[in-house]
Amino acid sequence: MTSPSPSDPCAAPGGLLTVDEARARLLDLARPVGGVEQLAIRSALGRVLAEPVISTLDVPPYVNSAMDGYAVRGADLPVEGEVRLRLVGKAMAGAPSDRAVGEGECIRIMTGAMMPEGADTVLMQEAVKVEEETVVVGPGHQPGENVRHKGEDMAIGDCVLEPGRRLLPADIGLLASLGIPEVRVHRRLRVAFFSTGDELVPLGRPLAPGQIYDSNRYTLHAMLTRLGVVLLDMGIIPDDREAVRAAFHDAMTQADVVMTSGGVSVGEADYVKQTLDELGKVDFWRMKMKPGKPLAAGRLGDALFFGLPGNPVSVMATFYQFVQPALLRMAGALPEEPLILKVRAAERLKKSPGRLEYQRGRLRRGADGEWEVVSTGRQGSHVLTSMSRADCFIILPAESGDVAAGETVEVQPFAGLV
Structure with a gap:
């Protein structure tokens, strides 16, 4: 086990790491794994891009219409009064007009159709009057309106996606618009995880006294x-020394990350701690947060190790605040700041000063239309319903006490988490 230095906040009895300190330590431990693979873009959603994507096309590839309407010359638009333009042809998406637009002329055009030679403006069909083969145009139009220009979205040579980006649905469409069928992405992380404890029972088996299901x-x-x-x-x-040792050894030889929940806090299950000391370098941290005060982190061979608390809400809170950012870094993803919003507390929130708290809440619109947050009820670290009913963490600073209704608080929406 790594020995804390005198400057280490965990070195002194009762010393606690702040959330920011713990997160920084874990990110330092998280080394990006090697290995890339080439995937069809339909299989690449959510994967981390390993190479930049450079556009080899202009998108759009040609000047085209943004509306259904009429392609005209900007020089023919009236400043006042009306002008009458002669309708001389039609341009459809995929079927350009072979007729140029001359003075006093216009061409019927559909959205996405290539602009005909001579025209530089598209008038929406709702903005003109059509009288047989004549289009009547009034004032108020500007040259160049409703036209999409070549390369205005992406131009040849543009870097359109950077390495480290987790590919989203829009990115898949973007790749397809460039005619790119495959991309190179980082290989997926291998994560081994297990639970320890004789009190845990798998699903499908009745509970005996003193037992709980392994949630x-x-x-x-x-x-x-x-x-x-x-x-x-x-x-x-x-809870058997040889079984625990075998599990840790198997996990560390197969995975990039090994993760457990419960049983690794200082003073708990000494054989677990001894096994971790034997196979790797693991620190046992106490953090200035609630829920989730204990956390073990370090390395088992080449694998990163996380020992999460045993209470179910603590597992989720520590995973989202510490484990997820570290895993994303290991996967090659670019770092991102967590999404934090400021909203109004709709009710009094109870809190004692001393530790940063991640209370569970639900966002809603108040009577005035502004966003506000309410608690999901009992906030004990064992109360999993408080997470199930929530859509955000309410982040209350360590130094704060009770929060009065109407005060502004910070929230971290679950929608901002992967």
Whole structure:
């Protein structure tokens, strides 16, 4: 186990790491893994781009109409009064007009159709009157309106997607618009996870006195699935030294990351701690946050190790605040600041000074139309319903006490988490 230095806030009895300090330490531990693969773009959603995407095309590839209407010359637009333009042809998407627009003429044009020679403006069909083969145009139009120019979205040589970007649905469409069928992405992280404890029972088996169902492993499975990692679910490991050692050894030789929940705090299950000391370098941290005060982190061989708290809400809070940013860095993703919003507290929020708290809340519109947040009820770290009913964390600073209704608080929407 790594020995804390005298300057380490965990070195002194009762010393606590702040959330920012703990997050910075974990990001330092998180080394991007090597390896890339080439994927069809339909299989690349959510994957991390390994190389820049440079446009080899102009998009749009030609000047075209942004509206259904009439292609005209800007020079023919009236400043006042009306002008009558002779309709001389039609331009459709995929079927350009072979007729140029001359003085006093116009061409019927559809959205996306190539602009005919001579025309530089499109008038919406609702903005003109059509009388047989004549289009009547009034004042108020500007030359160049309703026209999309060649390369205005992307031009040849533009870097349109940077390495480290997690590909979103719009990115897949962008790649397709450039005619790119495949991209190179970082390989997926391999994450091994398991639960420890004789009190844990798998689903489908009745509970005996003193036993509980292993919910944390299912929560971790769900959160890791949304990150797109390769999952190695190693089940429940009993409170047995040899079983724990074998599980850690198997996990660290197969995975980039090893993760457990419960049983790794100082003073708990000494054989777990001894096994971690034997196989790697792991620190046991106490953090100035609630829920989720204990956290173990370090390395087991080449694998990054996370020992999360045992209470279900603590597992989720520490995963989102610490584990997820570290895993994204290991996957090659560019760092992103968490999405934090300031909203009004719709009710009194209870809090004691001392630790930063991630209370669970739900956003809603107030009677005045402004966003506000309400608590989801009991905030104990064992109350998983407080997470299930929530759509955000309410972030209350360590030094703050109770928050009065109407005060401004910071929230982290779950929608901003992967």
